[in-house]
Amino acid sequence: MWQTANLVWMDLGLALAGFWGARAAAHALILKGLRAPRVAALVSPESLGLAAQPVDIPGPNGKKLFAWFMPVPGTTPTPTPTPAILVMHGWGANASMMLPSVAPLLDAGFAVLLLDARCHGASGDEPFTSLPRFAQDIEAGLDWLAVQSRVDASRLALIGHSVGAGAALLSATRRDDIRAVVSISAFAHPYEVMRRLLAQHHIPYFGVGWYVLRHVQRVIGARFDDIAPIHSMTRVRCPVLLVHGEDDDMVPFDDAKRLLAVGQPGRVQLLAVAGRHDPTEALQTEPSQMLAFLKGQLGSCQSACNSGQIQPVGDGSHSHGEMKSAPA
Numbered sequence: 001m002w003q004t005a006n007l008v009w010m011d012l013g014l015a016l017a018g019f020w021g022a023r024a025a026a027h028a029l030i031l032k033g034l035r036a037p038r039v040a041a042l043v044s045p046e047s048l049g050l051a052a053q054p055v056d057i058p059g060p061n062g063k064k065l066f067a068w069f070m071p072v073p074g075t076t077p078t079p080t081p082t083p084a085i086l087v088m089h090g091w092g093a094n095a096s097m098m099l100p101s102v103a104p105l106l107d108a109g110f111a112v113l114l115l116d117a118r119c120h121g122a123s124g125d126e127p128f129t130s131l132p133r134f135a136q137d138i139e140a141g142l143d144w145l146a147v148q149s150r151v152d153a154s155r156l157a158l159i160g161h162s163v164g165a166g167a168a169l170l171s172a173t174r175r176d177d178i179r180a181v182v183s184i185s186a187f188a189h190p191y192e193v194m195r196r197l198l199a200q201h202h203i204p205y206f207g208v209g210w211y212v213l214r215h216v217q218r219v220i221g222a223r224f225d226d227i228a229p230i231h232s233m234t235r236v237r238c239p240v241l242l243v244h245g246e247d248d249d250m251v252p253f254d255d256a257k258r259l260l261a262v263g264q265p266g267r268v269q270l271l272a273v274a275g276r277h278d279p280t281e282a283l284q285t286e287p288s289q290m291l292a293f294l295k296g297q298l299g300s301c302q303s304a305c306n307s308g309q310i311q312p313v314g315d316g317s318h319s320h321g322e323m324k325s326a327p328a
Contacts, residue, residue, distance in 0.1 A: 004243055036119055036129060041096035045070065056142045057115070059185045060136045063124030068095055068114045071146060071150040072106060083155035083298040084111040084148075086141050088134065090162030090185070091280065094121030100280045101159060104287040108295060111151055114268065115141045117164070130220040131227050134167035139313040142177065155179055155298045157238075159290075161279040162186065162251070169232040169240070173189075176237055180297035182290055184279050188255040189228040231264045240268045245275035269293070 020275070045068055046053035052068040059065040072082045085105055087098045093206045095114035096184040099317070105112050116123040117137045126133070138158065146153035160168035165186035172178045177232055187193050191213065218225055225231060240263060244256035260270040283290075 012198070015200070020325055023151055029261065036092040038120060039092060039094055041094055041121060043099060045099060045102070048099060048103070049097070049238065050106075052104075052114075055144075057140055059118060059124060059140045060133070061126065063118055063126065065118070065124070065137055065140055066116045066122035067144075068112075068116075069148075070102060070106060070110050070112045071148075072109055074150070078114050079150055081150055082109055082111050082251060083150040083294075084151045085146060085157050085159055085294065086113045086115060086138060086144050086159065088115055088117065088138055088141075088164035088168060089120065090160075090164050091315055092120070093161070096121070097162065098159075098279060098283070100188060100283040101287075104291055105294075105302070108291050110294065110298070111143055111145075111148075111159075113145055128219060130222070131163055131166050131170065132220060133220050134169040138167055138171045139175065140166075140190075142175070143245070146177065148272045153177065157181065157294055160184065160186075162277065166227070166229045166232070168238055169229050172238055172240070173232050173235040178238050180238050180294060181236065182293065183229075183230040183240060183259075184283075185227045185248060185251055185277050186242065186259060187251045187260045188230040191224045191226065193251075207249070230258060230262055233259050233268065236267075238267075239293075239297055242291065243269070243272045243273060243290065245277060246272050247275060248277045250277040306312075 014209050050070060051073070052070050055067050055069050056059070057065040057067055072079070085101075086094070087101055089095060089098050095116050096115055102112050102114070102290050115137060118124055118126045119129040121204060123137075123222060138160075145151050145156060156177055157173065158168040158178060159182040161164070161184045165183035168181050169183055169186065169194075194213055194216065195205065195209075198205060198212070203209050203212070212223075242256050242259055244251075244253055246253050255271055256272070260268060
């Protein structure tokens with residue numbers, strides 16, 4: 001009898017050891033999946049003729065956030081503080097990939113901060129990153145911008161791409177100093193993104209996939225519902241311009257329509273552009289409409305804007321895209 005009992009306990013111990021071993025292995029794989037591949041900067045501001053100040057910004061958990069700061073070129077010894085735009089890249093990218101946005105913004109009278117999220121570019125490392133951590137990094141960048149002498153802290157806005165766009169929307173639900181958000185290629189819900197990833201890797205949802213999604217939420221410390229852009233859109237405290245490629249093969253264009261549908265009436269617009277998920281397509285093909293939106297919310301220090309002749313967004317003079325406002 002005792003031998004039988006010992007065998008039962010041994011089998012149970014082996015089973016538990018196997019379970020916890022499998023769980024530890026799954027946890028390690030999930031952490032690996034939550035660490036985007038770090039890509040070096042592809043180009044520099046200088047290579048594009050831009051004068052940028054490399055800066056290290058204090059970030060969450062004592063980590064350093066690398067950024068390029070580009071104030072509006074001053075024509076007087078004491079330049080007037082200007083509006084500023086913080087630009088956040090997407091998952092697995094870095095600040096250099098958002099450089100196409102800079103020249104038009106500077107020309108319009110906006111200072112620009114291009115930020116590397118943790119685990120990306122030249123910023124500090126972490127065991128993992130996530131949409132909430134992107135939002136924390138954005139907010140650290142906003143805090144830094146607000147104390148710069150050449151920046152008007154009352155006129156700050158965000159441009160974000162993909163995960164960076166979702167993070168920008170999340171930040172705009174909890175801060176009053178964000179005057180506008182340009183969201184490029186944002187997805188509607190991270191749960192749906194994860195389900196698509198599971199399907200691409202032929203991982204069945206029932207059983208393994210269900211556990212993975214639950215464990216990811218435990219690791220990042222947030223429920224998908226609480227950070228989903230489709231829920232952030234109902235709580236943002238500023239106007240939003242949604243920009244989305246009609247041929248986006250990573251985040252369906254329908255996600256943008258859904259975000260528009262739940263947005264606050266009169267405070268959200270959708271700009272459909274020709275292109276896919278790459279942010280440079282939107283930044284290079286439709287800068288004038290994005291600038292018109294930003295000028296309308298922030299104004300700028302340039303005389304063209306001070307004249308009061310703010311171009312209405314979606315005036316029909318552009319060859320790509322159609323502006324649609326949230327239903328009243």
